[in-house]
Each structure stands twice: as structure tokens, then as C-alpha cells.
Amino acid sequence: MSVISESLLIFTRQMRLSLRSPAWPVIGLFQPALYLAFLGPLLVRVAGAGVDGLPAGAAWRFFVPGLLIQLGLFGPLFAGLSIIADLRSGVFERMRVTPVSRFALLAGRVMRDTVVLLAQTAVLLAVAYGFGLRAPLPGLLLMFVFVAAIAIGLSALSHGLGLLVRSEESFTPLLNAAAVPLLLLSGILLPMTLAPRWLDVVSRLTPFRYVVDGMRTALYGDYTGSVVMAGAAVAVATAAVCLLLGARLFARRNT
């Protein structure tokens, strides 16, 4: 059996479980929706006042990519919690004594998280449209490509870390400690062009700064410029590195 069909078997199982208790994906949407409703209108005013890096009339196109990153950082990044649960229940061990490829055990789970995040993205974009988001279709479609890369990277990383950490009590604070700075440094709320030099430098050391800038530029209607390309390159490279790391951790025998 090929790695792809093995991955699909695992994906189907995980997806079925998600559909049986869809609470988490729905709860995950709640926070970004609050940001849209309670912070979005303020940003529209700020943009109207003319702020560097926040073009007037583009407030929603500026704001929505940041919220998508936020969805990723609080969804797929915490997906490793499920592998800790599977370790505890013995499900993961049961699958590891079958001849199925170790990579498929990871890939099937990552696929589930990616599909969930893509579905959340569709919902969030629809809600944002209600609030006033207007963007060209190719730009909107590119959001899904970026989101897929983010989901693959974060989910693979999280599953790998879950196998290392093996306890929810350590895992959740660890990820929170990483997620909040990553989120703030990406500049999801206000443009990093406002930042003092030191903050701008630190921000450029984190991947999501490039990704969110690329996504915004795509929504402004520029699909091939250097900012979009840099964002895409960083997103894909991050996904690849995380997937490789996750795969290595899944292939280890002594755990």
C-alpha cells in the first residue's frame, strides 16, 4: 500500500472523529470573529486617519490575514494535544505496531488539521465579507494556499513536539509561550512599519511577519511582487522544515 493511501486511511479516521465532535473548530472560530466585530471597526477609523502601512480603505484587507494567522496559531499549533491523548489511550501505539508507514501516521493527522483550518478560513472570509472585506478573487484564493502551508507546518511541528513532551500540562504552556510572541511580532493588529527599529528587527526574525505581509499584499491585488513571493517562500520553507522535523520524530523507535 502506498504512503498516500495509508495517509488517507488515517486522515479519514481523524476527520470522522472531528466531524463527530465539531465543537473545537467552531470554538476556534469564535475568537477571530470577536476580533472582527470589536476591533475591525476601530481599525477602519485608524486607516481612515492615514497611517503608514495601513492604506485608507484597506482596513479589512489588512486585518483579515492577521486573523487567519491567529486561527493557525491557536488551531493546528495545538493539534499535538490529540497525539498526547492518542499516546495515553494506546491508539498511537496500536498503529505503530502495524506495518503502516510512520510518515503516513503523521501525514493523515496533518491533513485533517489542514482541512479543518481551510474550512475555518472559508467561514472567516465569509463573515469578513459581511463586515466589508472586498478583495480580488485571486487574492482570496491565495489566502487558502497560505493557510494550507501554515496548517501543514504548525500541525506537523505540534504533533512532533507532542511526542516529545507527552503531557498536556507541559505542552499547553509551552505552546502558549511560543504562540503569543509569534502572533504579536507578526504585526497582526497594527502594521510593523510603525515599529521602532529594534522591534522591526526582532519581528523580521520571525516567519509570520513575512507570511502576513505577503498575504496582505495579495489581498491588495499584487500577486507576483517580491513581498508576496517572500511570504510564500517563507511559508513553504517553514512548512517543509516543520514537516521534516515532525516526520523524524514520528520515525523514532525509542520513545
Place this chain on the structure above:
Amino acid sequence: MTTSGAAVPIIQATGLTHTFTVGGRTVEAVRGVDFEVRPGEIIGFLGPNGAGKTTTLRILTTLLKPTAGRATVVGVDVNADPAGVRRRIGYVAQSGGTDGNCRVAEELILQARLYGIARHDAVRRAADLCDRLDLTGLADRPMKTLSGGQRRRTDIALGLVHQPSLVFLDEPSVGLDPQSRSDLWAHIRRLRDELGTTVFLTTHYLDEADALCDRILVMNHGRVIAEGTPDALKRRISGDVISLTLGGDADRAKAVLAECPGLDEIAVSGQTVRLTAEGGERALVWLLRTADRADLDLRSVNIARPTLDDVFLALTGSSLSENDS
């Protein structure tokens, strides 16, 4: 070398060792274990918690890499070809392997498909296993609604879905009520009797090892300290305990009976002569004849085998049932 296929061991372990470090301290979980398992045996690792049973099982099932030593399982080296071993064995972990929100049949079908079995075959096998393990009617139930015994049988069904010739069961009856335990034992025996499956289990229950296993490997502190059939182990270690109650002079009886062949110890308490002897049945025949000839007033006779707990006590100086608590 032998030409008989049946005599080729299905498991051969040589010098298996596993050490790991916890907080800078080196723990030797398994310290140079050697043993063989023949096809069609029900064999058990008996020992207290922490004896190294599960660690050894996890090495044999490719979940852990041994620090030293080697093992072949169904003819395949666990280090050289772990995937080959996985294809040939079933494994049921102590914790089980089910998610409460999954349903019985869908997990059985998935598990079969993970072994590369085509979908229509997988569906048929899932149904067969449900019949075989008394899970009929539960196929579409979420695991969390099953009883402990039903869930355990589902775990075992998951380990058998690809019809392996060797299945590892780690503490199969932990947490089950007595009725479910004896049901489970019956299922395990049938597995061997009807399908010829070799069953390798670990247990810290003496009655389980005694009732189920053809052969026992007693494990303590990471080593196999004794092996044999339950009866041989008990005979070898302590001999049988024979009590004779007399109407007359017990001290005279003691003097007469002290010539008993295979005698270990003889003692009198009140009207009872208690003796332990190797091969108690043979000793008993001699005792009855001799008592008759010497005209002793024999009222009753009792012969008792030592329990595996006596064996464990003799081997390690501590009781397995004390260790358990």
C-alpha cells in the same frame, strides 16, 4: 540443527538488554534476557510490576530498540527489519488501544486496512472477529459505551485482525471482573487450540499464569530467574505438601514415615504429620502403603501443590502478591 519446522522457535531472544536514563540515573530495565518460544505455545512472563516484562515485550514488538542483544520474531530480526516483524505479529498493549469516540467495526476495518487488507476483506474479517469474540451486535457502538470486558475483547480483536501467527498480550486481564477474566481466558485458549496462534502474555497474576500458560518465564529485576511449566516450576522449587492426620501416636508415625523417598522436611503438630516431598504423588503411594504395614491409625490425608506464589517467594525472597499491592 533439526529438520522439523515445528521445532524452529517463533521467538528467539539472546542477551536482550534495555537501559534508559531518568534524571541522570541509569535504569537497567532488562538485563540480558535469553529465551525461546515454540510455535503454538501459550507462554507467560510472570513477575511484579517493574520487573521488565513490558519493556521486553516492547522490544519484541519493535516499539523499543534494545540497548544490546538480539531477537528474532517469526524468523525476522527486530533490529534489521522492524517492519517485517510488524507485518507478522499482533500486539495488544496493557492500556488497550481504543478511542472512546470510535466505533468497534470501523476501528477493526481500519486496523485491517493498515495491514494492507483490501476493504471488502477487512469488512468480512471485522464481522468474523466480532462473532469470534462475542462482540456481535456491538459493531456500531462507540467504544465508550462498552463494558470493561467488551472493550478488552475489542482490543484483542484489533490485535488479531490480520490473523498473525504470534500475538503479544500485555497484562490482558488487568481491571476485569472475575467473570470477564475467565471468559477472556477461554477466548485466548481457543485462539491457540483452533487457530494454532502462539500467544505471549505478561501477567502479574499468579492464577492467570497458572490457568492459561503452557510455560512460564519468571521475571524479576530485569532478569528471567526461572522457566518451566507451571507444574514443573512448583515441583522444582518447593515439592508438594502432604498432611496426614492420625488417631494414634503421631511421633511414632513420624519415625516410620521419615524414610519416605524424596522427602524434604517432616514435622509433627498435634495429631498431624506434615511433610514436603519432591513428586508428591509417588510419595503419597509409599506413605499409604507404609502406614498400612506399620498399622498406623490414619484418619485423613491431604496433598497440596505449592502455589506459584510459593515459587516466587522461594526464588526472590519476596511474595508476588505483596509486590502487587
